[in-house]
Amino acid sequence: MPTIMVCHDVKDAKHWLASPIRKQVLEPVGVANIRTFTDPQASNHVGLVMDVADMEKLMAFMQTQAAADAMASDGVLPETMMILVQS
Template sequence: MPTIMVHHEVKDTQHWLASPKREEVFAGVGVTNIRTFVDPQKSNRVGLVMDVADMDRLTAFMQTEPAADAMKYDGVIPETLVFLVQS
């Protein structure tokens, strides 16, 4: 099971940290062990480290309306989204 690191910017860091959305939507596509991070130099830049059972499934999910809705709810700035896969 690969570990994925994702980083992006958000509109409101405290809202993003408190949001239950990422657990709700990612659980449905086999993502587990989600850990959150905040850049101490630029607090609206945040990140996740998570274990992904099926990378193709996650990639397909990220193109859906439910994924877009979850990002909007969490205040994610989509154009800043970067996925890195453990190698």
């Protein structure tokens, strides 16, 4: 099961941290052990580390309206998103 790191900017880090939506939408597509991070130097820069059972399934999900809606609700700025896979 690969571990990935996702970094992106958000409109409001406190709102993003408090939101249950990421867990609600990611767990059903095989994501587990989601950990959140914030940048102490840039209050709107955040990240996740998570274990992914099926990267293809996750990447397909990220192209759906459900993923776009979840990111919008959490205040994610999708154009800033960077995904790294543990190697």
